[in-house]
Amino acid sequence: MFLQIKGLSKSFGALKAVSDVNMEVEEGERVAVIGPNGAGKTTFFNLLTGYLAPDSGEVTFKGRDITRLAPDRIVRRKVGRSFQIVNIYPEMSVFESIRMTLIASRQKSYRLFSSARKLFHGETGEILRKVGLAELADATGELLSHGDKKRLEIAMILATQSELILLDEPTAGMAPEEKSSTMALINELADREKLTLLFTEHDMSVVFSWAKRIAVMVLGRIIADGTPQEIRENSEVRKVYLGER
Amino acid sequence: MWQTSKNLFSGARVWLLAAIVFLAMIPIFAPQMWLHLAAEIFIVSLYAMSLNMILGRAGLPSFGHACFYAVGAYTVAMFVMKLHVPLVLGMMAAPVVAAVFAVIIGYFSIRLTGIHFAILTMGFGQIVWAVAHKWYGFTGGDDGLTGIPIPSLIHGPIAFYYLALAILIACLIVIRIIQDSPFGQTIVAIRENRDRVTFSGLKVWHHLLLNFVIAGFFAGIAGTLLAILNRSAFPDFGYWTTSAAVVLMCILGGVGIFLGPILGAAIITALEHYISMYTYYWQMVLGFLIIILVVFMPGGICGFIDARLKKNKQ
Numbered sequence: 001m002f003l004q005i006k007g008l009s010k011s012f013g014a015l016k017a018v019s020d021v022n023m024e025v026e027e028g029e030r031v032a033v034i035g036p037n038g039a040g041k042t043t044f045f046n047l048l049t050g051y052l053a054p055d056s057g058e059v060t061f062k063g064r065d066i067t068r069l070a071p072d073r074i075v076r077r078k079v080g081r082s083f084q085i086v087n088i089y090p091e092m093s094v095f096e097s098i099r100m101t102l103i104a105s106r107q108k109s110y111r112l113f114s115s116a117r118k119l120f121h122g123e124t125g126e127i128l129r130k131v132g133l134a135e136l137a138d139a140t141g142e143l144l145s146h147g148d149k150k151r152l153e154i155a156m157i158l159a160t161q162s163e164l165i166l167l168d169e170p171t172a173g174m175a176p177e178e179k180s181s182t183m184a185l186i187n188e189l190a191d192r193e194k195l196t197l198l199f200t201e202h203d204m205s206v207v208f209s210w211a212k213r214i215a216v217m218v219l220g221r222i223i224a225d226g227t228p229q230e231i232r233e234n235s236e237v238r239k240v241y242l243g244e245r
Numbered sequence: 246m247w248q249t250s251k252n253l254f255s256g257a258r259v260w261l262l263a264a265i266v267f268l269a270m271i272p273i274f275a276p277q278m279w280l281h282l283a284a285e286i287f288i289v290s291l292y293a294m295s296l297n298m299i300l301g302r303a304g305l306p307s308f309g310h311a312c313f314y315a316v317g318a319y320t321v322a323m324f325v326m327k328l329h330v331p332l333v334l335g336m337m338a339a340p341v342v343a344a345v346f347a348v349i350i351g352y353f354s355i356r357l358t359g360i361h362f363a364i365l366t367m368g369f370g371q372i373v374w375a376v377a378h379k380w381y382g383f384t385g386g387d388d389g390l391t392g393i394p395i396p397s398l399i400h401g402p403i404a405f406y407y408l409a410l411a412i413l414i415a416c417l418i419v420i421r422i423i424q425d426s427p428f429g430q431t432i433v434a435i436r437e438n439r440d441r442v443t444f445s446g447l448k449v450w451h452h453l454l455l456n457f458v459i460a461g462f463f464a465g466i467a468g469t470l471l472a473i474l475n476r477s478a479f480p481d482f483g484y485w486t487t488s489a490a491v492v493l494m495c496i497l498g499g500v501g502i503f504l505g506p507i508l509g510a511a512i513i514t515a516l517e518h519y520i521s522m523y524t525y526y527w528q529m530v531l532g533f534l535i536i537i538l539v540v541f542m543p544g545g546i547c548g549f550i551d552a553r554l555k556k557n558k559q
Contacts, residue, residue, distance in 0.1 A: 049444070075446040087444075089437040100434045104445035109431040109452060112423050116430045160445055 001060070002027040002196060003164055008057030009220075010047055017043040019220035021057070025164075030190065030197040032211035034204075036241060040220040041200040042084065045166050048198075049081045050074040061164065075105075080162030084169045086149040090142035094133055094152055097141055098124045101159035123159075130192075131155040131185065147178040154186065158193065165190075167199035171206055179203065183210050208232070216241055268410055272403045280402040281474075286514045287409040288470045291416055293494045293506035295463035300492060301500030302424065303456055304436035306363045308488045309350065309370030313343040313461040315377060315483025317468020322390040322478040332396055336469045343465025344458050346373070351457035356450050367485055378480040389479035393472060409470050416463055421503065423459065432456050493531075497538055499545025508546055 003025040010018040017040045025031055033041050046052040048059055050071035059067045066074050089097045102120040103109055128134045131151045136144065144152060150170060157165055170186060171179040183206055190197050201207045207214060208228050215225040216237050224234045231237055272280055296310045317339040324335030354365040377384045384390065399405050423429050431452050435442050439449050472478045481487065490513065498509025513531070520527035542549040 070448070071443050072446050072448050075444055081444060083440070087438060087441050089434055089441060091437055092434070096430075100430055101441075101445045103427045103430060104434075104442060104447045107446075108427045109447055110455075111427040112429075113426060115422075115425050116427045117425065119427065156441065156445065 001025075002029075002062060003198075004058075004060045005048070006058045006060075008044070008047055008059065009055050010043055010052060011055055016220045018047060018054070021217075021220075021222055023215060023222065023225065025196060025198065027163075027196055028194060029213060030187070030211055031199075031213045031215060032207045033198065033200045033215050033217055034202075034207055034241070035200075035217035039217040041217055042168055043220075044217065045081065045168050045198075045200070048074075048166060049079065075160055075162070078161060078163040079166070080157035080160050080164070081166040082150075082153050082157060082168060082170060084172055086146070086153055088141045088144075088149055088152050088156070090140075092141055093138050094128065094141065094144070094155075095124055095137040097152060098127050098155055098159050101156040105160040127155050127158055130158065130189065147174060147182055150174075150182055151185065154189070158189065162195070164196045164198065167197065169200050169202065171201065171203065179206055180209075186210075265414065269407075272406055277402045280406045282515065282518055284402070284406045284409040284470075284474060285518075286511045287406075287413045288467050288474060289491075289494070289514050290507040290510040291413050291470070292464055292467035293491050293498070293510040294417065294420055295460045295467060296491045297495050297500055297506045298420065298423075298432075298456060298460040298463070300495050301506070302429070302432050302436065303453055305355075305358065305453070306360075306492065307366040308363045308485060308492065309366030309368070310460070310464055310491055311483045311485065311487035312350065312366075312370040312373045313347055313464035314468040314471065314487065315373065315478070315480070316343045316346050317465030318472035318478040318482050319377060319384060319390065319468075320465070321469045321472045322393050325393050326390055332394075332473070336473075339469040340462045340465035343468065344462040347458040347461025348454070351454045351461070355453045355457055367488065370483060370485055370488055374480055374483040374485070377483055384480070385478075387480055389477050391477040393476050393478075395473060395476060399473070405474065409474075412466065412470060416466060420463065424503070428452070428455070493535065496545055497534070499547030499549070499551075501544060502547040502551060505545050505547040512546075 001024050005021055005023040008018055008021040009016070021044060033044065035041055043052065047054045050066070050069050050073065053068050057067070058065065061077055061079055064077065066077055066079070069077070089100065092100065099116070099120050102123060103116065108119065125134065125137075128137055131154055133148065133151055133155060136148060141149065141152065167186070171182050174182060186197070187210060189195065211228060213226065214228055214231045215222050216231060217223070218240050223240070224231055224237045226234070271283065275283070292314055295313075296307065299305050299307045299310070320339040320342040321332070321335040324330050324338055325332055350366065350369040354362055354369065357365055378387050380386065399408050431442065431447065435449050435452060442449055468482065471482060491510075494509035494513050495506040496509070497512060498507060499505030516530060516534075517527060520530050538545070544552060
């Protein structure tokens with residue numbers, strides 16, 4: 001199994017943020033995790049990426065236990081993530097940001113006496129072309145538009161050569177056109193690079209048009225998990241989340 | 246404030262070369278008292294450059310950097326005066342001992358940021374100072390260790406001037422190479438966004454610790470020269486005000502520009518020297534300088550000039 005999650009739980013005081021979550025994800029799947037605010041989606045992602053340690057449960061990726069590993073170790077196992085709030089290097093150029101990520105993921109960060117400038121020119125350019133940022137290579141991170149910042153963040157995840165990517169609300173705060181172009185890019189990349197995606201999303205039109213499988217999280221539990229069709233017809237989901245009576 | 250600039254200094258290699266030639270020619274016409282002051286400026290400049298690896302590059306406000314400066318000075322003094330080894334061996338040992346102190350202090354403080362990092366580094370610095378200040382049998386207590394025998398080769402002010410200048414330039418070249426290396430870029434990336442570096446697969450604190458140790462090493466070299474200049478090592482070399490002064494120098498010159506700290510070091514060292522000849526209240530002048538700086542030039546003098554140059558270009 002590509003990603004296997006067994007009995008994952010995390011409490012903050014009396015609050016069970018994530019409660020006995022079980023999930024299996026096959027290679028190449030695109031799973032949306034949906035649910036109301038405070039359902040535990042971000043905590044769930046934080047547990048999977050080592051940002052938080054679970055109280056109990058187990059996560060295995062490609063057959064190897066990654067539960068409780070430090071975040072950087074999990075990244076080196078090829079699990080990447082993006083954050084809800086864009087997370088880039090504000091004062092570095094687009095080009096420098098990608099090169100920095102390549103320096104990090106190829107373990108060249110302890111080189112003290114060689115020039116960073118000579119490294120990864122071709123590869124950086126290639127990644128920028130893949131995400132459509134080649135023309136903005138010299139632009140400073142914080143001056144990019146919101147959509148381009150997200151592209152840059154995705155490009156940095158690509159540079160880590162991640163096979164499983166967790167995207168926490170990749171289209172948060174975007175205009176509708178930006179949302180669909182961002183999701184189109186993510187899917188195109190996932191097709192080409194054979195990536196497995198796990199993402200959270202609030203916009204149901206985005207979820208139902210892009211996910212091939214949807215897991216519904218409410219109060220820290222997965223209450224339903226299936227194809228978009230199954231989720232749409234699930235009476236419990238309709239009652240507690242999709243807002244129908 | 247933090248941005249590394251390519252406009253002001255790094256492109257102007259010709260100017261740098263001219264400056265080096267000029268500095269090399271100063272002893273021909275300058276009076277000896279100037280040479281003493283100039284050598285002191287070179288030493289303080291190296292000390293400031295070493296702090297800027299932590300303060301400017303990593304964005305961590307260390308208020309205990311004088312510790313490594315003092316350890317460098319005391320190491321050379323002890324090696325020569327107590328172990329009776331040649332000065333040059335003491336000079337080589339000093340930065341290594343300073344780096345060992347940096348490993349220990351860095352190990353405990355580097356995982357903190359902001360004010361907590363500042364306080365902890367200051368605390369460690371004060372412990373080292375207190376040991377130097379009180380342990381008469383070992384460090385000479387508040388009298389310090391005076392009368393380091395200096396070989397005749399570097400005894401005169403001209404010879405020492407050239408020694409300090411040569412060591413400063415050599416260190417600047419190495420510091421520059423490290424800054425432009427993958428490691429140097431990683432340190433800047435950590436300053437900009439720790440999480441992103443972690444999620445690129447790196448242990449952030451390992452890199453910060455190594456950076457802290459390298460900075461301690463260079464401060465140790467500066468401390469060695471300071472001991473030779475004074476023929477002594479005093480506890481005050483490691484007092485927290487010496488740590489605070491160098492933070493000020495970096496900010497005054499500009500932490501975001503490679504040679505910024507040197508400008509700050511030169512201005513403050515020269516001010517202290519000249520104004521204190523006329524008044525005991527030279528620190529008042531310094532106070533006004535800080536106010537002007539913080540209000541009008543948050544990027545330091547170099548940052549200010551650099552911003553103007555960029556504006557003109559546009």
